[in-house]
Amino acid sequence: MKILVCVKRVIDYNVRVQINRQGDGVITDGVKMSVNPFDEIAVEEALQIRDRGDADEIVAVSIGTSASQQQLRTALAMGADRAILVESDDEIQPLAAARVFHKLVEKEQPGLVFLGKQAIDDDSNQTGQMLAALWQRPQATSASSFELNGETARVTREVDAGLEIIDIDLPAVVTVDLRLNEPRFVKMPDIMKAKRKPLETIALSELGIDAPPALETKNYEPPPQRQAGIMVETVDELIAALRDRGVL
Amino acid sequence: MTRVLLIAEHDGAELNLSTAKSMSCASQIGETDVAVFSNGADSLATSAATLAGAARVLHASRPENAKPLAAVLAPQIAKLAADYTHVLAPSTTFGKDVLPRVAALLGAPQVSDIMSVESERSYKRPIYAGNVIVQVSVPDNCTVCGTVRIASFKAAATDGNAEITAVSPDADLPAHTRYIDLQAQVSERPDLQSAMRVVSGGRGVGSAENFEIIYGLADKLSAAVGASRAAVDAGYVPNDMQIGQTGKIIAPDLYIAVGISGAIQHVTGIKDAGTIVAINKDAEAPIFALADFGLVGDLFSIVPDLEKKLG
Ligand SMILES: Cc1cc2nc3c(=O)[nH]c(=O)nc-3n(C[C@H](O)[C@H](O)[C@H](O)COP(=O)(O)OP(=O)(O)OC[C@H]3O[C@@H](n4cnc5c(N)ncnc54)[C@H](O)[C@@H]3O)c2cc1C
Numbered sequence: 001m002k003i004l005v006c007v008k009r010v011i012d013y014n015v016r017v018q019i020n021r022q023g024d025g026v027i028t029d030g031v032k033m034s035v036n037p038f039d040e041i042a043v044e045e046a047l048q049i050r051d052r053g054d055a056d057e058i059v060a061v062s063i064g065t066s067a068s069q070q071q072l073r074t075a076l077a078m079g080a081d082r083a084i085l086v087e088s089d090d091e092i093q094p095l096a097a098a099r100v101f102h103k104l105v106e107k108e109q110p111g112l113v114f115l116g117k118q119a120i121d122d123d124s125n126q127t128g129q130m131l132a133a134l135w136q137r138p139q140a141t142s143a144s145s146f147e148l149n150g151e152t153a154r155v156t157r158e159v160d161a162g163l164e165i166i167d168i169d170l171p172a173v174v175t176v177d178l179r180l181n182e183p184r185f186v187k188m189p190d191i192m193k194a195k196r197k198p199l200e201t202i203a204l205s206e207l208g209i210d211a212p213p214a215l216e217t218k219n220y221e222p223p224p225q226r227q228a229g230i231m232v233e234t235v236d237e238l239i240a241a242l243r244d245r246g247v248l
Numbered sequence: 249m250t251r252v253l254l255i256a257e258h259d260g261a262e263l264n265l266s267t268a269k270s271m272s273c274a275s276q277i278g279e280t281d282v283a284v285f286s287n288g289a290d291s292l293a294t295s296a297a298t299l300a301g302a303a304r305v306l307h308a309s310r311p312e313n314a315k316p317l318a319a320v321l322a323p324q325i326a327k328l329a330a331d332y333t334h335v336l337a338p339s340t341t342f343g344k345d346v347l348p349r350v351a352a353l354l355g356a357p358q359v360s361d362i363m364s365v366e367s368e369r370s371y372k373r374p375i376y377a378g379n380v381i382v383q384v385s386v387p388d389n390c391t392v393c394g395t396v397r398i399a400s401f402k403a404a405a406t407d408g409n410a411e412i413t414a415v416s417p418d419a420d421l422p423a424h425t426r427y428i429d430l431q432a433q434v435s436e437r438p439d440l441q442s443a444m445r446v447v448s449g450g451r452g453v454g455s456a457e458n459f460e461i462i463y464g465l466a467d468k469l470s471a472a473v474g475a476s477r478a479a480v481d482a483g484y485v486p487n488d489m490q491i492g493q494t495g496k497i498i499a500p501d502l503y504i505a506v507g508i509s510g511a512i513q514h515v516t517g518i519k520d521a522g523t524i525v526a527i528n529k530d531a532e533a534p535i536f537a538l539a540d541f542g543l544v545g546d547l548f549s550i551v552p553d554l555e556k557k558l559g
Contacts, residue, residue: 013513016377026380094348095357115447121376123493125358129318129348138319138425141345144487154428158487159341160496162432162443166317169424178494179481213390215357223374223519229338229540235553238525241541246559247445247502247523248469 002057003046005080006128008036008102009064009071010121021221026220028038035071038079038116040183041176042111045146047079049100054148057081059108063092063100069199076194077186083197088204094122094139095212098130103207106133110155112173116156117142117175128175147207250278253306253328255321255337255346256296260314263295265442266338269557270402275335275404276306277299277322278366282306282410283328285321287477289312293412300405305412315344315427322349327417329354329391337361339395339497340441359394365398373397377493377537378516399499399520412414433486437463440489441473445502446521448491450514451478452507452528452547461548462506465555474498478514492517507547510535528549 132139337343
């Protein structure tokens with residue numbers, strides 16, 4: 001079985017994101033970029049399935065500018081076998097991304113597609129579900145445990161009420177949550193080895209995809225700031241302050 | 249004409265409060281019908297009909313709708329959507345799962361986590377863990393699909409009396425996805441997403457046993473209990489208590505953060521709280537920059553003391 005893993009280049013989660021002067025985007029120049037943390041977990045899960053002997057090839061795929069090669073190299077260094085970059089300089093929204101991944105799925109015929117449940121830039125949490133819809137296959141979102149049983153998989157999903165367990169037939173789309181696994185650390189020799197692994201680049205325009213309707217985004221602003229509060233010295237002072245505010 | 253279809257969330261017995269909150273958002277956009285997917289349970293449709301602002305309730309009852317499987321619900325919702333300009337669902341794990349699947353079937357983009365309605369097709373939403381707010385507009389040539397950030401809206405009143413219509417959208421339902429079980433925490437405490445008061449513990453609490461002091465304070469305040477990701481990862485508490493970017497977004501009147509440092513991913517889940525109290529032994533902890541009241545010290549002496557003195 002082949003597994004496709006989708007990897008997105010995003011601003012590193014430790015960076016304090018700044019809005020640009022025009023208010024029409026965020027500053028990315030000179031900012032540390034990384035693999036979306038959820039996607040690292042997706043890569044790790046695919047690798048663990050291969051390491052158990054249940055998959056024979058892991059293909060990491062990304063959509064973005066040529067800079068996204070970096071993130072694909074990270075996936076290759078973690079252990080993916082090859083990578084595909086669908087290159088585009090345009091902003092790619094979830095529905096467009098899902099159409100691209102659907103095209104790749106038709107070509108590659110994977111048994112499983114793993115994605116992060118959301119990307120920490122736009123926080124949309126849509127692409128996996130949209131891909132599953134276009135592919136007309138099962139989706140298991142927010143997975144915190146994954147167990148393969150031949151042609152089906154049992155997935156535990158983190159939901160608001162607790163843990164939901166579902167069975168899905170393969171092929172299927174799985175979006176992963178943070179507690180699914182701990183991604184491995186990449187070692188220096190792996191980075192060297194990754195440089196020799198195949199990374200294919202396809203121009204988005206070559207895929208012949210209908211551009212879907214897209215959202216227009218404007219007015220980037222900081223969130224409303226909370227008033228700085230006061231420090232109290234004792235528990236009695238705290239209780240008095242809360243009573244004063246009428247919240248106790 | 250603007251017509252909104254709101255997908256109700258429920259647990260098979262009762263509507264989730266997220267439905268009433270999403271109703272408030274939907275009403276700001278236009279005339280709203282509420283769709284209830286269930287297996288029987290007519291009382292769900294009856295309670296949806298009481299939501300103030302609901303014009304009609306569409307009740308799609310069939311055995312396959314017993315559990316909220318996105319792959320089963322999405323084709324039915326997409327069918328019903330033909331009569332609507334907008335399809336909304338709460339931005340809970342339920343809505344996040346099902347609505348993008350609907351949007352893709354409709355060939356429409358989705359607006360996730362609507363915080364405010366700027367116009368019929370234009371909304372504010374958070375990105376970058378709530379560090380940036382943007383305004384997004386949906387083009388005219390497609391259905392508006394959106395999930396509602398429920399912490400941004402008050403629950404609609406329940407004094408309505410909408411007409412209930414049985415519907416059976418004709419769609420092929422897949423058998424490739426099967427519901428097995430829900431492992432839910434049974435708790436006598438208030439529900440985290442609707443509680444007026446929440447007491448949360450972080451890594452500083454140190455263990456599952458130590459969390460008893462958090463529960464003790466919460467019970468004294470009739471509060472729900474939440475946690476940081478670090479506390480969930482460490483196994484002190486179950487996942488459904490996680491607050492933040494990838495957990496629950498809440499807006500209680502009072503939030504007490506105990507032994508939580510205040511990482512941006514956590515803080516984004518509590519920004520709409522009325523009053524925030526932080527208890528932390530590190531005076532430099534970022535949580536103090538956001539707290540209305542901060543108390544520096546050892547949580548193991550402060551929290552029991554606070555519980556006792558609340559009488
Ligand atoms: C993609 C991504 C998504 C994330 N999503 C979330 C999310 O949804 N929610 C979330 O919470 N986090 C999330 N995180 C994790 C987040 O970045 C932080 O790691 C986490 O919130 C830290 O939890 P904490 O404050 O409990 O632990 P720490 O940061 O370790 O803080 C513990 C605090 O306890 C204090 N303390 C220790 N002992 C005592 C004592 N005896 N008395 C008083 N104070 C004490 C310390 O001073 C410290 O400030 C996410 C991270 C990533 C990368």
